[in-house]
Amino acid sequence: xxxxxxxxxxxxxxxxxxxxxxxxxxxxxxxxxxxxxxxxxxxxxxxxxxxxxxxxxxxxxxxxxxxxxxxxxxxxxxxxxxxxxxxxxxxxxxxxxxxxxxxxxxxxxxxxxxxxxxxxxxxxxxxxxxxxxxxxxxxxxxxxxxxxxxxxxxxxxxxxxxxxxxxxxxxxxxxxxxxxxxxxxxxxxxxxxxxxxxxxxxxxxxxxxxxxxxxxxxxxxxxxxxxxxxxxxxxxxxxxxxxxxxxxxxxxxxxxxxxxxxxxxx
Amino acid sequence: xxxxxxxxxxxxxxxxxxxxxxxxxxxxxxxxxxxxxxxxxxxxxxxxxxxxxxxxxxxxxxxxxxxxxxxxxxxxxxxxxxxxxxxxxxxxxxxxxxxxxxxxxxxxxxxxxxxxxxxxxxxxxxxxxxxxxxxxxxxxxxxxxxxxxxxxxxxxxxxxxxxxxxxxxxxxxxxxxxxxxxxxxxxxxxxxxxxxxxxxxxxxxxxxxxxxxxxxxxxxxxxxxxxxxxxxxxxxxxxxxxxxxxxxxxxxxxxxxxxxxxxxxxxxxxxxxxxxxxxxxxxxxxxxxxxxxxxxxxxxxxxxxxxxxxxxxxxxxxxxxxxxxxxxxxxxxxxxxxxxxxxxxxxxxxxxxxxxxxxxxxxxxxxxxxxxxxxxxxxxxxxxxxxxxxxxxxxxxxxxxxxxxxxxxxxxxxxxxxxxxxxxxxxxxxxxxxxxxxxxxxxxxxxxxxxxxxxxxxxxxxxxxxxxxxxxxxxxxxxxxxxxxxxxxxxxxxxxxxxxxxxxxxxxxxxxxxxxxxxxxxxxxxxxxxxxxxxxxxxxxxxxxxxxxxxxxxxx
Numbered sequence: 001x002x003x004x005x006x007x008x009x010x011x012x013x014x015x016x017x018x019x020x021x022x023x024x025x026x027x028x029x030x031x032x033x034x035x036x037x038x039x040x041x042x043x044x045x046x047x048x049x050x051x052x053x054x055x056x057x058x059x060x061x062x063x064x065x066x067x068x069x070x071x072x073x074x075x076x077x078x079x080x081x082x083x084x085x086x087x088x089x090x091x092x093x094x095x096x097x098x099x100x101x102x103x104x105x106x107x108x109x110x111x112x113x114x115x116x117x118x119x120x121x122x123x124x125x126x127x128x129x130x131x132x133x134x135x136x137x138x139x140x141x142x143x144x145x146x147x148x149x150x151x152x153x154x155x156x157x158x159x160x161x162x163x164x165x166x167x168x169x170x171x172x173x174x175x176x177x178x179x180x181x182x183x184x185x186x187x188x189x190x191x192x193x194x195x196x197x198x199x200x201x202x203x204x205x206x207x208x209x210x211x212x213x214x215x216x217x218x219x220x221x222x223x224x225x226x227x228x229x230x231x232x233x234x235x236x237x238x239x240x241x242x243x244x245x246x247x248x249x250x251x252x253x254x255x256x257x258x259x260x261x262x263x264x265x266x
Numbered sequence: 267x268x269x270x271x272x273x274x275x276x277x278x279x280x281x282x283x284x285x286x287x288x289x290x291x292x293x294x295x296x297x298x299x300x301x302x303x304x305x306x307x308x309x310x311x312x313x314x315x316x317x318x319x320x321x322x323x324x325x326x327x328x329x330x331x332x333x334x335x336x337x338x339x340x341x342x343x344x345x346x347x348x349x350x351x352x353x354x355x356x357x358x359x360x361x362x363x364x365x366x367x368x369x370x371x372x373x374x375x376x377x378x379x380x381x382x383x384x385x386x387x388x389x390x391x392x393x394x395x396x397x398x399x400x401x402x403x404x405x406x407x408x409x410x411x412x413x414x415x416x417x418x419x420x421x422x423x424x425x426x427x428x429x430x431x432x433x434x435x436x437x438x439x440x441x442x443x444x445x446x447x448x449x450x451x452x453x454x455x456x457x458x459x460x461x462x463x464x465x466x467x468x469x470x471x472x473x474x475x476x477x478x479x480x481x482x483x484x485x486x487x488x489x490x491x492x493x494x495x496x497x498x499x500x501x502x503x504x505x506x507x508x509x510x511x512x513x514x515x516x517x518x519x520x521x522x523x524x525x526x527x528x529x530x531x532x533x534x535x536x537x538x539x540x541x542x543x544x545x546x547x548x549x550x551x552x553x554x555x556x557x558x559x560x561x562x563x564x565x566x567x568x569x570x571x572x573x574x575x576x577x578x579x580x581x582x583x584x585x586x587x588x589x590x591x592x593x594x595x596x597x598x599x600x601x602x603x604x605x606x607x608x609x610x611x612x613x614x615x616x617x618x619x620x621x622x623x624x625x626x627x628x629x630x631x632x633x634x635x636x637x638x639x640x641x642x643x644x645x646x647x648x649x650x651x652x653x654x655x656x657x658x659x660x661x662x663x664x665x666x667x668x669x670x671x672x673x674x675x676x677x678x679x680x681x682x683x684x685x686x687x688x689x690x691x692x693x694x695x696x697x698x699x700x701x702x703x704x705x706x707x708x709x710x711x712x713x714x715x716x717x718x719x720x721x722x723x724x725x726x727x728x729x730x731x732x733x734x735x736x737x738x739x740x741x742x743x744x745x746x747x748x749x750x751x752x753x754x755x756x757x758x759x760x761x762x763x764x765x766x767x768x769x770x771x772x773x774x775x776x777x778x779x780x781x782x783x784x785x786x787x788x789x790x791x792x793x794x795x796x797x798x799x800x801x802x803x804x805x806x807x808x809x810x811x812x813x814x815x816x817x818x819x820x821x822x
Binding site: 085086087088089128129198199200201203204205214215216217218221226228229230231232233234235236237240243244247248250252253 | 420421422442445447484485486489534538539540541542543544545546547645647710711712713719720721722723744810811812
């Protein structure tokens with residue numbers, strides 16, 4: 001570990017101390033999901049680049065999705081939930097997905113609502129940029145210490161849902177040492193695709209878009225309490241992902257606190 | 267429901283009023299001007315966010331300008347004490363700017379919450395003078411109290427004086443230690459001295475004219491600028507003051523020196539701004555806004571005006587022309603006056619690019635002239651076609667309606683095509699000490715420069731102070747357009763795709779637009795300011811996804 005690395009760890013620790021001392025933090029979201037919104041408030045939104053828009057407020061149709069449905073399954077509509085993204089009312093994708101423990105979860109209601117999250121896409125058999133991205137995100141988890149899982153979570157959506165069973169995802173997590181707070185998600189391909197389109201992790205070139213070996217290494221940073229979302233490449237320095245995540249959460253990372261002196265401001 | 271069918275941009279003439287209603291598009295504009303006053307983005311089938319569901323009649327609001335009081339000119343005279351120190355020892359002009367939420371009218375009759383410098387959109391104009399330093403205290407709080415207010419922004423900021431030649435710590439970089447967090451302030455020290463002065467070799471030919479200031483906070487520049495954090499910072503010096511005194515150019519901030527800040531916005535039904543941080547390719551609006559008003563009118567005299575165009579959009583480019591076929595007389599490119607005026611029939615603007623032009627309304631009393639954008643662009647990736655031959659639609663979208671009144675009781679500008687403006691000091695090939703190549707490319711769905719991801723703690727180029735270098739800016743392909751902005755210094759384009767650049771781009775620029783596959787070879791000096799700077803794509807969504815590299819000026 002380089003000296004600079006150690007200095008950064010120290011700086012991050014200092015940030016936590018200072019932040020705890022002088023920045024009013026909003027209460028973190030509940031640890032295990034939020035009350036589900038009533039069905040009436042669910043609906044569909046335009047899912048993204050390839051699909052035609054549907055009017056907001058339309059009720060979901062069709063049966064509850066089940067894990068492992070074949071890719072050819074004809075979508076009967078994406079379940080969504082009311083959310084605010086960058087100050088605007090949006091229908092956030094809220095399909096039922098399955099995590100590495102085999103638990104059924106609602107993507108927005110259970111994993112995003114009220115939380116500060118990192119979201120990326122990957123798959124357990126990925127050999128391209130994924131191993132590096134995973135190593136980076138593990139470093140992010142280490143830098144966040146025990147705040148990871150409590151104040152921040154990482155959601156990884158599988159681009160290979162047919163093969164990424166809960167057992168496969170569990171093996172991947174344990175092989176890489178992913179701690180509680182890192183949730184892998186599988187489910188119906190069209191549901192995961194709908195989330196991918198909603199968050200704009202698409203390529204306008206249909207061939208590139210369909211090639212999961214060239215999927216994006218961007219990581220979304222989102223704070224559902226404020227509706228603030230941004231994205232960073234997973235392969236930038238882990239310290240800088242942490243710095244961006246802290247700002248996403250409305251906190252002041254170390255460097256800024258040190259530079260600007262103690263609060264209060266004036 | 268009515269599904270949106272794919273509509274080619276040329277189809278719109280055949281759409282009926284009912285079709286437009288089905289599409290949720292404004293028809294009042296169409297009725298008022300006899301054509302559709304909405305861009306291709308809203309018409310293109312398939313992708314993109316829903317169109318703005320508010321209809322309005324364009325050209326019912328007057329263009330806000332400093333001359334008519336619609337844009338305020340910030341008054342110096344703030345009394346705070348500052349740590350800014352200037353070598354010249356001159357007493358600086360001090361300005362105080364609060365960044366806050368405010369409600370303004372962008373679409374006629376609709377109130378919209380914005381982020382504004384002093385609560386204004388666009389921000390107040392700050393007028394700089396070479397020879398007098400400025401200190402601008404930007405306060406990230408709606409007032410001077412420590413009490414939270416609903417008008418506080420609640421997000422961090424950084425303010426970049428675009429085109430300025432300022433110390434690294436006052437450049438407004440997107441770096442962790444330079445951000446202004448909520449409740450904090452920062453004094454930006456602008457020396458306003460000729461470039462090279464601190465190196466003992468001042469070159470007044472590099473004194474700027476049309477600077478602007480805008481947000482540059484890490485990751486969220488796109489949303490912050492979109493919500494309104496941008497303003498103009500025109501600067502004069504002895505030479506430009508002389509042109510003004512001689513009646514060649516109008517006084518800064520007068521009725522005849524008029525900024526035209528081109529922006530596109532999208533709205534929710536309640537009038538609030540719609541922004542989608544998930545549009546990584548670049549966010550496009552569907553309502554055209556000039557100086558903070560949707561499709562305004564401007565009552566002009568039948569005389570010459572100086573218009574300072576600024577493309578202040580996140581991802582939209584413009585190709586503008588006048589509806590009556592009159593040319594522009596371009597007198598400035600980006601921040602700097604040209605050596606002499608250059609006649610242009612139409613002007614292409616990448617994001618952040620500026621052009622100072624003279625428009626002559628002489629002899630047009632009683633007539634109406636439209637400023638039209640004829641560029642077709644339906645994606646943040648860029649317009650159709652390429653830089654030399656972009657896809658156009660005629661007559662395009664009417665951005666401003668000029669209503670020409672009587673002639674010029676105040677006299678007219680005496681500028682002609684032969685007027686000498688600001689000489690240029692070319693950078694000679696013999697001065698070049700090093701060549702560096704920067705390829706802006708995409709890898710695994712993310713942006714890189716030379717195959718590397720951005721790291722604000724790593725400098726990717728260390729030019730020596732008081733030297734000059736040859737930088738090659740390459741678009742890595744994939745059909746993307748990237749306006750590349752280099753901080754601190756003007757760059758002089760030597761060649762574009764191996765050929766001489768157009769005359770109007772061959773002097774000083776701070777932003778060079780690269781179309782798909784383009785390459786620009788530029789020369790630039792590094793004077794006065796050791797420290798960190800950046801070069802980045804000015805598509806703000808690309809920038810926020812960190813299409814950027816840091817470089818440092820190091821002591822020789």
